[in-house]
Amino acid sequence: MDLTWMAWTWQTATFFAVIAFLLLGMMLWEYVAPGGGARVGILRFETTRGDRLFISLLMSAYIHLGWLAFSDASLWGATIASLAFAAAVFRWV
Amino acid sequence: MAQVKQDAARNRGILLRDSGPAQAAAGASDRAAGTRARRRRGREGGGFWWIVPTLYIVFLMLPIYWLINMSFKTTNEILGGFSLWPQNFTIESYVEIFTNPVWYNGYVSSITYVLINTVISVTVALPAAYAFSRYRFLGDKHLFFWLLTNRMAPPAIFALPFYQLYSAIGLFDTPWAVALAHCLFNIPLAVWILEGFMSGVPKEIDETAYIDGYSWPRFFVKIFMPLIASGIGVTAFFCFMFSWVELLLAKTLTAVDAKPIAAVMTRTASTSGYELGLLAAAGVLTIVPGAVVIWFVRNYIAKGFALGRV
Amino acid sequence: MTKTWNNKAWFMVLPVLLLVAFNAVIPLMTVVNYSVQETFGNNLFFFEGVRWYEEVLASSRFHAALGRQFLFTFIILAIEIPLGVAVALAMPRSGPWVSVCLVFMALPLLVPWNVVGAMWNIFALPDIGLLGRSINALGIDYNFTQQPLSAWFTVVLMDVWHWTSLVVLLAYAGLRSIPDAYYQAAKIDGASRLAVFRYIQLPKMSRVLTIAVLLRFIDSFMIYTEPFVLTGGGPGNATTFLSIDLVKAALGEFNLGIAAAMSIIYFLMTLLVCWVFYTAMTNYYDGER
Structure with missing residues (x-):
């Protein structure tokens, strides 16, 4: 099938591959340690690993957008901030 | 599920009257409940509780009426003037x-x-x-x-x-x-x-x-x-x-x-x-x-x- | 209900998963791809990085459309939710009129969206429409194709016409699930009408009302066809909401990159709101069990 209309670039392909690997990793993690690590964190409702990953991903999208809107510095700063945020989410939420 | 059936039965309460004593009783009690509800609202809303849904439905029907009205007019009549119903009724x-x-x-x-x-x-x-x-x-x-x-x-x-x-x-x-x-x-x-x-x-x-x-x-x-x-x-x-x-x-x-x-x-x-x-x-x-x-x-x-x- | 843990259930979900993924994931990936490139047609693309995102975030046009969008959503929620609850409370709880009322109220929901726009267009035209003519007869200068305020009034009224019934039907379903015994108990206690509403009816409706707010928020946030047919986004840009702006950029100006970047930002916003509502709803629901 012809896929040129999807206009792939290696950058976006990498991006989606990373997401796919994250999902795969979550499945493996679940296989190794079932139950999802459910607990009630600082948001005061029960979250599992999947929830924490989702929060991290969604928030890193917002962090990147915010960085683009309010700062001229390199976007890698936003990426580092997102990673830190994700670590915090996995630790405390 | 049972709830759905009950609701349906309630809506059709009158039809069900002769389909069995139990259902008839249920229908009767539903009707009684309905009357109670009406009385209750009647007292508290000054007897005019039905005005709100009626006005609301009139509001909903007005644009639809206008569309139907327009559909029976000729284009010339529509552009020519304003009338509440078709003057030259046409299909x-x-x-x-x-x-x-x-x-x-x-x-x-x-x-x-x-x-x-x-x-x-x-x-x-x-x-x-x-x-x-x-x-x-x-x-x-x-x-x-x-x-x-x-x-x-x-x-x-x-x-x-x-x-x-x-x-x-x-x-x-x-x-x-x-x-x-x-x-x-x-x-x-x-x-x-x-x-x-x-x-x-x-x-x-x-x-x-x-x-x-x-x-x-x-x-x-x-x-x-x-x-x-x-x-x-x-x-x-x-x-x-x-x-x-x-x-x-x-x-x-x-x-x-x-x-x-x-x-x-x-x-x-x-x-x-x-x-x-x-x-x-x-x-x-x-x-x-x-x-x-x-x-x-x-x-x-x-x-x-x-x-x-x- | 306690559910059994069974991963084979995945096979039952698989057809749904495949169909929805086909429709959701492939287009979404394509939009992401578009959003980082410049195109001149003929499937020729040039990588632009995050340039479109920067432009969109800095563009006053996007900010204006976003502002209008939030204002619109806020206004219609503030009208439709209380109005819908009021109508639902005034509906008879049973009897032959219920079905008649419900059928009439559900009717606007089944009108194709562009017909809603066309219908309100001819209904509100200042010279030949019933609404426009009536307002002008009252001595108010009204012309929705010329004045931004009139256009807003018409679009809001149209949305109220179109969607309040959804709130009514949801709230009514919630009310009907209250057993008669509750009302009788309230009567014996001599509870006021307000107390009955506050302590019996509102709690019973809270779940369906959450759904109503969620659905109305989301649907009004992605409104496109009705205002597009009614006003075309005008006069000027007065009623250009997010989706209209998006389609203008993508198809009107063929600026795919900008449109795609806007889409992604737009999508992220709806995603966040959905997640907040969904989490609130499921946790409330689990707490109830």
Whole structure:
């Protein structure tokens, strides 16, 4: 099938591959340690690993957008901030 | 489920009067409850509680009346002046629609893709909703949420890639393209509603059936589906409704052969001048299928809107 | 109901998953791809990085459309939710009129969206429409094709006409699930009408009302067809909401990159709102069990 209309670039392909690997990793993690690590964190409702990953991903999208809107510095700063945020989410939420 | 039946019975309370003593008693007590309710409201609302829904319905009917009014006028009369009802009553616009293949083919293709979509959505949603209502499995909650986000994704975002996607697989300008594209929001909705109805059926029924030696498919078709028949009806109604009213994707995915009626309308409005009478008549005719469908599910509407789980 | 853990249930979900993924994931990936490239047609693309995102975030046009969008959503929620609840409360709880009321109220929901726009167009035209003519007869200068305020009024009124019934039907379904015994108990206690509403009816409706707010928020946030047919986004840009702006950029100006970047930002916003509502709803629901 012809896929040129999807206009792939290696950058976006990498991006989606990373997401796919994250999902795969979550499945493996679940296989190794079932139950999802459910607990009630600082948001005061029960979250599992999947929830924490989702929060991290969604928030890193917002962090990147915010960085683009309010700062001229390199976007890698936003990426580092997102990673830190994700670590915090996995630790405390 | 039992609740649904009760509601239906309540709505038909009068019909049920001679169908058995127990039901008659139930009907009578429902009627008594109704009278009580009316008395209660009557006292507290000063006897005028019915004014609010009446005014609201009048407000809803006014634009529809205006559309019907316009559809029976000639274009000259519409543009010539203002009148509350047609002065030169004419059915010319309707005759034009029923004799011109461009117009009636629009209706045929709209109904075709809506029906295909309803059948696909309900069929694939049934087992999925069963899975969500009966089992826990890896990633179930996230899957459910992801499904719902698609119900909530703005179609405008998908318009252009959809055009490319369906052109690439060679379905562009067929009813199948629109029917499949509408699955994007109708399947999640169907799963959501059906799951609500299925959760109302006690699990003991499943277990008893398995003990009796039913296989899962046989149990599902013979026992389970009749139990949630009203839920399936409501779901089909919702799928019909959202597929019928959506236009952005339907217009994007069709060109000539499978053009939906609503798109024929927009084209007519722009190419052949401003034929308001014709436009109004076509509009009236697009409301008719909806009205017919509502009439069939009227006793389940309220329950259906609560997605089966109040 | 306790659910059994069974991963084979995945097979039942698979057809749904495949169909929805086909329709959701492939187009979404394509939009992401578009959003980082410049195109001149003919499937020729040039990588632009995050340039479109920067432009969109800095563009006053996007900010204006976003502002209008939030204002519109806020206004219609503030009207439709209380109005819908009020009508539902005034509905008879049973009797022959219920079905009649419900059928009439559900009717606007089944009108194709562009017909809603066309219908309100001819209903509100200042010279030949019933609404426009009546307002002008009252001595108010009203012309929705010329004045932004009139256009807003018409679009809001149209949305109220179109969607309040959804709130009514949801709230009514919630009300009907209250057993008569509750009302009788309230009567014996001599509870006021307000107390009955506050302590019996509102709690019973809270779940369906959450659904109503969620659905109305989401649907009004992605409104496109009705205002497009009614006003075409005008006069000027007065009623150009997010989706209209998006389609203008993508199809009108064929600026795919900008439109795609806008789509992604738009999508992220709906995603966040959905997640907040969904989490609130499921946790409330689980707490109830």
